[in-house]
Amino acid sequence: MSADNKKKRVVIKIGSSSLTSLHGEMSRRKLERLVDEVARLKDDGHEVLLVSSGAVAAGYRKLGCLTRPDSLPEKQAAAAIGQGLLIEAYSDLFISHGYVASQILITRSDFSDENRYNNARNTINVLLERGIIPIVNENDTVTIDRLKFGDNDTLSAKVAGLVDADQLIILSDIDGLYDSDPRKNPNAKLLKEVNEITEDIEEMAGEPGSSVGTGGMRSKIDAFKISMASGIPSFLGKSGTPNIIYDAVQASAKGTYFELEDQNVNLDLKQQWIAFNSGPEGEITIDGIGKDRILQHKKNLKAAGIYSVKGEFKSGAVVRIQDIDGEEIGLGVVNYNSEELTEFSNLTKEELKEFKDAVVEIEALVCHMEVPIPVGV
């Protein structure tokens, strides 16, 4: 990482533990410090988008709970109280610096629909270009557990990809990624730079540290997988450290910097949507020749290569592509519907001669061999 003076588009994720007091209530002082730092970046001409947690933490006491609730309806009710308080506080504080804040609440289904995904991008771009600070959170009050992003870490990485950010900064209550959970191992060592999320790196992450946070280090690692695959240099550091945001943008802050060694292997927007947001609508199994073609980046295969088809989907749907042994090759958009592809798979050798020129195009293919796709997204 090298320092530079370019005006950047920066996405900053701030966790619940960084916005609350020891008792778990929203801390105005912590919010003030964060806003002061963000305003400093804005004064320097950078565009800033905040992904802020804290709705549940800011609301649960006012709901009458003594500790952060576990039940979904109570968490949602707490978020309904807290989200308003959070945005009101942000708005007040940013206005005192001469900046306007805006609220964007997102659910996973907003991102799995490609039109809504692109719409969100257009809206956020307008706000950023006009100097306004979008403050994003998951729309906790309406999402059900099964359909939640669940943590704002991966949400922030997806948003960073969506707006083509120059940097993702995740601020937590810890000053970076350690080689083991520092709560359990006092001799744990800080990693200054990570160029690839290997299994070893994944194993370093333990459970969430605070009673108000949900994601823990595991979801941060998942987030960095997404941001790295999207070509976005990322940083993990400790909130509340003086000048942490400013220094992170200059690449001089203490923390962990995540950046792919090879800057050229990153996903374009369509591929990011396919890899991290779309829900595949079906599955096709392809033969060895088709697999070889795909892996040689031909992005298409002969109709004869379709072995079997699962699910019902239209032409233009995202499907999972696997080989005859059931090993997943990747995800991509197909140019035939499930019925047509099934017909291809049922043709005899003789019949196939008639279709020898038929080609199944795989648009925006994302191969698992090339790109680490987090499980469960």
Ligand SMILES: Nc1ncnc2c1ncn2[C@@H]1O[C@H](COP(=O)(O)OP(=O)(O)O)[C@@H](O)[C@H]1O
């Ligand atoms: N390998 C690790 N390196 C650093 N922190 C770790 C590691 N494993 C687990 N943790 C814990 O993850 C916590 C941060 O996650 P979390 O409590 O969810 O914070 P946030 O509210 O900022 O999302 C740290 O306080 C730390 O105790």
Ligand SMILES: N[C@@H](CCC(=O)OP(=O)(O)O)C(=O)O
């Ligand atoms: N959307 C939730 C936060 C979820 C979350 O990821 O929290 P955290 O692990 O503190 O970043 C809220 O605003 O309370």
